Amino acid sequence: MVKKMHTLNPNVLKNQIRQIEPYCVTNRLEIDSWKSYTGIHVSPNNIVLDENPPIQMWLGEKWRVGYDETRYFESEITVPAEFEGKKVYLSIDFGGEAIVRINGQIVGAVSSEENFGWVHRTEILFKDGVKPGEKLSIQVEGAVNCAGFCDRAIAGAKYMEYTLNKAELIAVDRLTESYWFDISTAWDAYEHCEDGYVKSRLFNAMDDSVHQLDFDLGGEAFIASVPKAVNVFWGEIEKINYSSPGEIIMAGHSHLDVAWLWTVREITRKTARTFSNNLALMDNYPDFKFTQSQAVLYDFMKKHYPDIYERVKEKVKNGQWEIVGNAWVEADTNIASGEALIRQLLYGREFFMKEFGVSSDIYWLPDCFGFTWALPQIIKRSGMKYFMTSKLFYNDTNEFPYSVFRWRAHSGDEVLAYLCKKPYQSEYDAEYITTLRKNNRQNSIVDVSCGMFGYGDGGGGCTFNQVERGKRLEKLPGMPKTRNGKVSEFFHAIDGDFDKLPVYDGELYYENHRGTFTSQAFIKK
Known part of the structure; x- marks a missing residue:
């Protein structure tokens, strides 16, 4: 023995x-030469090209781009024979943010470390692999990463400088x-x-x-030993006996500020990048579900990226894409009048019903600097039942006492409210789901929690890595029971416990970001 x-x-x-990890990759084809030219981003999907002729650029060289500029990189490759039958990625790291097209079709997007320090999205997966001898025409539509550029622009900078770090076709076992x-x-x-x-x-x-x-x-010997x-x-x-209490439903999501550190025309491209990434995930993972709010984003796609828009319609119809919020845009609720907030829901719901034949029961506002006491009345009388946020998790003084509660307006109207006590832009990992479970103050009443995974504001939503890890966390002992699902599934699961929940009667005041309506006037000019 x-x-x-x-x-x-x-x-x-x-x-x-x-x-x-390095043993996963079996073959690489470096794409070292790129034709490059610039243009002015006049309006979404409308780039006025520079009159100067294209230049040849190589990996390792630097390039510049400003707020209203676009830099294109184009190359053509022939797929080598050894890539046949393999799982294949296109790996691009040029800095900034970029839409990637292959043979004229948008296949996804990449984003760089300047996006709040996240290094997370450099790979595009070929759903059906590639064929030996196949020619691939690759176009990278590069733009400034506004999140990293804003502070420098305020200080007077006119452009960001990036490096063509990496471009290669990768085959993995x-x-x-x-x-x-x-x-x-x-x-x-x-x-x-x-x-x-x-x-x-x-x-x-x-x-x-x-x-x-x-x-x-x-x-080869290593790969042979893997089975x-x-x-x-x-x-x-399989031999480990473990029964997990409760459940964590993880919603794929990408929070998008329509006009924060960038122009409205740039958020249209950010939306195209985000939507195309998550559509690609749905094609590769039929059980992957993604949740997205804000009718205005869908309207941008309808007007400027109709191919993406039609694909979203298909995914809404087959149940992979969940529409939430009903609002035209995720709005501030402190200064806006009651009529303005009601109009947001009126026009948003009308758009979703007309375009998709669906509306939402969920008032979705994860990122807002406090919530007026009148909001439960507006939500309830607009035909909705649920309220979801995450922002109060970031209070800097007092921890908000509840996770799941009945939020009561001055009128007496009540809605079922959920405060997700973890960030609304995050990984799908063990730390997130275990901490979310601990942070649920109403575990003794409701045994289901809801979290969000994916990157926002240009990060492009969910990643292959997150989906793969989430699928494994579903099966590993010692973890809360978890699955990727819809936010509506979470609210429907806890709706029956409404009468048992604590009541919060008053404004949801946010103890952070104070002075945002009275300071920083130079941004508002």
Whole structure:
């Protein structure tokens, strides 16, 4: 009988797990040469090109772009024979934000680290792979990352400078990549698991699995050892007895400020980038669901990106795309009059009913600097039942006492309200779902919570990485029960407990961002 070897130091196992990721990639084709030209962004999808001839640029070179400019990069490649049958990504890191087209069709978007420090989106996945000898004409429509540029522009800067860091076609081994998601997500769960028994069993499952891998003889030997590692891992996981209380429904979402650090015409391109990314995810993952608010964003797509708009309509119809909010735009509720807020719902609901044949029961306002006491009355008498926000989670003085509650207006009207006590732009990971579960103050009444994953404001919504990790968190012991779903599913699940919930009677005052209506006048000019 051969005794199993066990790693005693967790950091050793952690380092071994980190070494797995590079083995996922089997082939690379660097795209080092690009034709580049500029234009002025006059209006959405209307670029007036510069009269100067295109220039040739190479990886490693720098480029500049300002608020109203666009920089195009174009290249053509032929798919090598060794990419046949593989899972294939196009990896682009040019800085800024960019729509990516292949053979004239928008396939998604990329964004850079300047987006609030997030380094998260550089890859476009080919749904059906690629064919050997196939020619791919690639166009990258680059723009300034406004989130990173705004402060510099206020100080007088006219442009941002970026670098053509990376452009390559990548083929990956499907099982090795899947195993990388298995084992790295399990490590994430291990680090946040509080059940001692489950934590030790998780560690042993990962350790036994990693010991099946052949790190010594190169890529082919390593890949050949992966199937056994996969079987050992899931075989050990299935032996762990664990029953998770409650459920976390995670809604894919991308919060988009219509006019914050950018122009309205630029939010139209941000919307196109975001919508195209999440449509691509839906094509690749038929069970992926995404939630999006604000009728104005859909109207932008209808007018300027009709192909994207028609695809959204298809996904709404098949149930993958959830419309929430009913409002024309996510509006401030402190200064706006009651009539203005009602008109937001009147016009938004009319648009959604006319264009999609649906409306929402949910008043969706995750990012607003406080909420008027009259809002429950406006919501209720506009034919809606639910209110959802996240902003009060960021209070800097007092923690708001409830997660799920009945919010009562001065008129006596009540709505079922939910305060998500985690950020509304986030990862789908173990830290998020375990903390969200702990932060639910009404766990003794409702055993369901709702979270949001995905990047907003130009980050492009959800990522392949988030979806893959979420699918694994659904199956790993020691974690709250979780799944990607719709926000409406969450509210319908807790609606029956309405009478048991605490009542909050008053304004929802936000203890942060004070003075936003009286200071920073130079921005408002």
